[in-house]
Amino acid sequence: MTDTVTEPRPFTIAVPDDELAELQRRLAAIRWPAEPNEPQRYGTPTAVIRALVEHWRNGYVWRHWEAELNRHPQFTTVIDGATIHFLHIRSADPQAIPLILTHGWPGSIAEFLDIIGPLTDPAAYGDPDGQAFHLVIPSLPGFGWSGPATERRWGPRRIANAWVQLMERLGYHRYGAAGNDWGSVISPELGRIAPERVIGVHVTQLFSKPPGEVTHALPSAEPADLDQLSAEDREALTDLRRLQSGFSSYHLVHSTKPLTLGYALSDSPVGLLAWNHQVMGDLDPDAVLTHVSIHWFTGTAASAPMIYADDAAQDQPSGPTTVPLGLAQFADDARAIRAYAEREHAAILSWHRYPVGGHYAAHQQPALLINDLRDFFHGLVGADRTARRTENGPDDEFSRSCGDHRR
Numbered sequence: 001m002t003d004t005v006t007e008p009r010p011f012t013i014a015v016p017d018d019e020l021a022e023l024q025r026r027l028a029a030i031r032w033p034a035e036p037n038e039p040q041r042y043g044t045p046t047a048v049i050r051a052l053v054e055h056w057r058n059g060y061v062w063r064h065w066e067a068e069l070n071r072h073p074q075f076t077t078v079i080d081g082a083t084i085h086f087l088h089i090r091s092a093d094p095q096a097i098p099l100i101l102t103h104g105w106p107g108s109i110a111e112f113l114d115i116i117g118p119l120t121d122p123a124a125y126g127d128p129d130g131q132a133f134h135l136v137i138p139s140l141p142g143f144g145w146s147g148p149a150t151e152r153r154w155g156p157r158r159i160a161n162a163w164v165q166l167m168e169r170l171g172y173h174r175y176g177a178a179g180n181d182w183g184s185v186i187s188p189e190l191g192r193i194a195p196e197r198v199i200g201v202h203v204t205q206l207f208s209k210p211p212g213e214v215t216h217a218l219p220s221a222e223p224a225d226l227d228q229l230s231a232e233d234r235e236a237l238t239d240l241r242r243l244q245s246g247f248s249s250y251h252l253v254h255s256t257k258p259l260t261l262g263y264a265l266s267d268s269p270v271g272l273l274a275w276n277h278q279v280m281g282d283l284d285p286d287a288v289l290t291h292v293s294i295h296w297f298t299g300t301a302a303s304a305p306m307i308y309a310d311d312a313a314q315d316q317p318s319g320p321t322t323v324p325l326g327l328a329q330f331a332d333d334a335r336a337i338r339a340y341a342e343r344e345h346a347a348i349l350s351w352h353r354y355p356v357g358g359h360y361a362a363h364q365q366p367a368l369l370i371n372d373l374r375d376f377f378h379g380l381v382g383a384d385r386t387a388r389r390t391e392n393g394p395d396d397e398f399s400r401s402c403g404d405h406r407r
Contacts (some may be wrong), residue, residue, distance in 0.1 A: 003183045005075070006089075006169065009075045011074040011075055013065075015062065016054075023293075024057065025371060027053055030270050036389075041080055043278070043337070044274055044281070045280060048277070048281070049273060051271060053270055053273070055285050060289045062293055065146070065293070068191070073089060074086045074088075074145075077165060077169060078182060080161070082141045082154070082269065083147050083151070084137055084166060085138065085145035085146045085147075086109075086137060087109055087135065087136070088134075088136070089135045089137050090120070090134050091120040091134050093122075093134065095131075096133055097132070097134070097381055098167070098174070099119070099133040099134065099135055099175060099176045099373075100136045100163055100166070100175060100176070100177050100178070100187075101178050101183070102137075102140070102159075102163070102178070102179035102187055103140065103179070103183055104181020105181065105307060106139075106280060106291055106295065106307075107181060108139065108143060108144050108294045109294075110287075111189050112137055112362050113311065114362060115362050115366050117137060118130070118366070119133045119135060119373070119374075120132060120133060120138045121247075121275050133373075133376060133377075134172070140154075140182065140186075140307065141162070142306055142307060144294050145298055147299070148300055148302070150303070153310040154307065154310050156182065156189050156307075157314065159296050160187075162237060163190050164190065164194045167197070172174055173197060175199065176198065176199050176201070176380070178201070178202040178373060179202075179203055180203075180205070180360070180362065181359065183203070184206065185207060185311070187201045187203055188201050188203065188321045188323075189317075192323070195323050198323050199324070199381065200324040200376065200377060200380040201324070202373055202376050203325070203327055204324075204329065204330065204369070205336065205359075206327055208337045209340055210342040213389070229337070229339050235335075236336065236337045239335050240337070243334060250275070250279065253305075254307075254309065256307050258308070261305065261361050262303070262305065262306075263293075265301035266299070266302045273292050276295065283360055283363065287363055320342065322346050324347045324380055325345045325349065326348075326349055326372070327341075327348065327367055328353075328354065328372040330353075330356065330357030330361045330364070331353075331358070332358035333357070352374075354368050390407070
């Protein structure tokens with residue numbers, strides 16, 4: 001496919017019945033491994049995966065979640081040689097802020113189902129004065145209905161460039177960016193490459209690194225200025241080292257040999273479930289199975305992890321981001337180290353820690369995340385309007401700079 005077909009085309013998810021039947025056939029023909037004593041020492045216990053497989057076979061209803069996704073307008077377009085699938089939900093509020101939301105691995109666009117309604121139509125969800133948003137929610141290249149991205153590398157910077165083109169194609173010239181997991185890496189990159197477009201960036205993680213480290217991995221080198229860190233930052237660094245020592249196997253494999261792993265993930269739905277479950281085990285069964293089903297039905301189980309290797313291969317940024325940035329950090333998630341984050345992001349305007357929630361806050365604590373997003377971007381828009389009126393005169397409105405809203 002080439003870039004000649006760029007006009008967004010309507011899209012509807014429709015997994016064929018024979019693919020549903022094939023999944024059931026595979027789930028009924030599992031060869032279970034022998035489980036050792038103390039199984040938690042070696043990975044996810046068999047009992048956990050058995051229970052999920054039983055639910056997948058006899059309780060989980062894909063057609064329900066397919067219909068939930070299809071409630072929202074969807075499109076595909078071609079950018080830089082790759083198909084990009086995205087949801088585009090417009091708010092009726094004339095003061096709505098365009099916002100591009102980016103998911104991560106092993107997530108999908110389904111990460112954001114619980115916040116779409118409240119963000120686009122606050123009044124319908126009991127908050128008539130809440131800031132509204134026009135939402136653009138793409139499937140990452142190599143993920144979901146964007147399909148396997150087989151041409152060239154798709155690291156965070158290239159994805160961010162594609163998002164700039166996507167927002168321009170939709171008629172949005174001033175907008176916000178927000179994300180989770182890889183979305184927390186890609187969204188700041190979007191602000192880095194298009195600061196004239198992006199009013200602000202909101203993330204749920206800051207994968208800040210000690211000096212000299214150049215990968216997305218958790219910190220491994222002992223920083224020379226450890227004694228200069230605050231007590232809170234030292235505690236966060238200790239937590240990250242503990243997380244790395246017992247939880248980084250997937251990152252190493254994805255960064256080095258993702259295709260080798262991909263043969264197994266593409267051939268076995270239970271293998272895919274077990275591998276992906278290791279980083280989404282705190283989600284409810286239907287949420288886990290929806291993400292895993294999306295990877296399975298779209299044939300992207302092998303291509304999705306390649307973002308790690310593509311990130312490791314890209315050039316590292318030469319300086320900090322300058323677009324205003326906000327962090328909403330939830331309790332059971334990797335903690336950011338503020339001293340390092342401030343070296344990578346020059347304009348951190350909000351830094352909020354919440355005592356509940358985890359890595360998938362949009363599903364686990366949607367109200368907290370929604371309020372944090374609203375407060376952050378509402379303040380930025382007020383400042384942006386004032387600055388643009390001062391610069392361009394009283395007739396220049398922020399809403400005019402948001403584009404023609406062709407879709």
